[in-house]
Amino acid sequence: MIYNSRKLPSRETLARAQRFNDDIVDVSGVDLVLSLITTADLIRSNIYAQLANDYDVSEGKFALLMSLFSEGETCASDLALRLGVTPATVSIMVKRMLVATEPLISMSKSGEDGRSRLIALTSAGVNLIQNALPNHLKSIRAFAQVLNSQEQEALILMLRKLLRK
Secondary structure, three states: OOOOOOOOOOHHHHHHHHHOOOOOOOHHHHHHHHHHHHHHHHHHHHHHHHHHHHHOOOHHHHHHHHHHHHHOOEEHHHHHHHHOOOHHHHHHHHHHHHOOOOOOEEEEEOOOOOOOEEEEEOHHHHHHHHHHHHHHHHHHHHHHOOOOHHHHHHHHHHHHHHOOO
């Protein structure tokens, strides 16, 4: 994905827009959220473009592979919960990944009842994660390096507060 930076509305534009509502609202909160969204889009675009270029792996596919790498073999419904998507989305992803020339995942019958299927990484999937992960983490860290360690920790605390954690 090529990231094309959005032009965010100025604070003056935001202030003008709120006057139509007869509300007196501090525009800094709106500016903050729009800036967070734009920053997240930029970061995601760049780090996943690198994965796509180097390993032909999309963001969704990488998330699925990482989930299997960290949590191990699982059924589609549990994988969907981990990824925050619907079971149908996982089903489509898995079907597409299974028909690849060198599949990164495998599917087998569950030993419990034989109806459910378990999804696991193949050795090719493990190799991809082990090769991709160091550079992927380096790409992520590169964005944070404009902040010193104290600023990074302060921002982490503020973001967690926004997430209400």
